[in-house]
Amino acid sequence: MMTATPIVQAERIVRRDTRHGKTLLQPTDFALAGGDRVAITGPSGSGKSVLLRALALLDPLDDGRLRWHGRAVRRAAIPRYRREIAYIRQRPALIDGTVEDNLRYPFSLRVYRDLQFNRAAVEMLAAHAGRDAGFLERHASELSGGEAQIVALIRVLQLAPQVLLLDEPTASLDPESALASEALITAWFDDGAAARAWVWVSHDAAQAARVGKRQLTMRAGVLSAAASESLTAVPISKESAQ
Numbered sequence: 001m002m003t004a005t006p007i008v009q010a011e012r013i014v015r016r017d018t019r020h021g022k023t024l025l026q027p028t029d030f031a032l033a034g035g036d037r038v039a040i041t042g043p044s045g046s047g048k049s050v051l052l053r054a055l056a057l058l059d060p061l062d063d064g065r066l067r068w069h070g071r072a073v074r075r076a077a078i079p080r081y082r083r084e085i086a087y088i089r090q091r092p093a094l095i096d097g098t099v100e101d102n103l104r105y106p107f108s109l110r111v112y113r114d115l116q117f118n119r120a121a122v123e124m125l126a127a128h129a130g131r132d133a134g135f136l137e138r139h140a141s142e143l144s145g146g147e148a149q150i151v152a153l154i155r156v157l158q159l160a161p162q163v164l165l166l167d168e169p170t171a172s173l174d175p176e177s178a179l180a181s182e183a184l185i186t187a188w189f190d191d192g193a194a195a196r197a198w199v200w201v202s203h204d205a206a207q208a209a210r211v212g213k214r215q216l217t218m219r220a221g222v223l224s225a226a227a228s229e230s231l232t233a234v235p236i237s238k239e240s241a242q
């Protein structure tokens with residue numbers, strides 16, 4: 001396979017809690033190329049969410065830098081950057097209103113003014129996640145934690161980002177709905193013709209094995225290859241078998 005410029009590349013990025021003088025993310029190098037599917041596991045409090053938020057430039061880096069398609073990300077370009085590299089929060093934040101109101105919300109933002117809400121498209125995404133059209137009329141405050149996760153996922157997928165940073169996106173879902181969400185995310189990935197990539201944080205080892213072509217682990221702010229990687233048979237993907 002040719003070594004293309006990564007979509008996103010982190011060079012010795014660091015996150016600190018300056019108030020308590022604690023380093024949350026030790027200097028970390030990380031590259032994500034088109035077609036990459038990375039799973040990250042690791043104990044609670046080890047820095048998995050801190051890493052994803054740093055990659056999405058939601059929290060300022062304390063050191064190091066990020067490159068997008070080989071170029072440093074300028075401050076003015078951050079909203080545009082976040083459009084392409086979407087962070088799906090561990091605990092989704094929904095606005096007051098219906099599911100449809102929530103799905104329409106991004107289109108009220110400047111950065112998405114070139115796009116238009118497409119009800120048929122979100123109904124299809126909802127159906128893919130096992131929800132009928134009535135789901136769009138539900139009130140956000142009445143949703144279960146898992147349903148809120150599905151809304152947050154559809155809200156991002158309809159915007160067709162290049163990279164998804166998924167922070168335990170199915171943690172509140174029953175196994176069947178979790179598999180439906182996995183299928184939904186995989187459909188987004190397959191639509192991208194190897195130009196898309198994800199980083200998927202999971203506490204579920206079986207899920208991590210399914211969703212990660214590359215397995216990483218986070219421990220005390222240090223990202224490394226998962227110890228079990230060399231012992232686990234990595235399934236040969238369609239692309240590499242050709």
Ligand SMILES: Nc1ncnc2c1ncn2[C@@H]1O[C@H](COP(=O)(O)OP(=O)(O)OP(=O)(O)O)[C@@H](O)[C@H]1O
Nearest residue numbers: 017024042043044045046047048049050051090218
């Ligand atoms: N903005 C912040 N300021 C100070 N400390 C923070 C901040 N964000 C996270 N932390 C701390 O950094 C550590 C790592 O947090 P993080 O949320 O990344 O853990 P995690 O690996 O995602 O855990 P979990 O699996 O429970 O979600 C924790 O000790 C947390 O309290």
Ligand SMILES: [Mg+2]
Nearest residue numbers: 048049090167
């Ligand atoms: Mg977390």
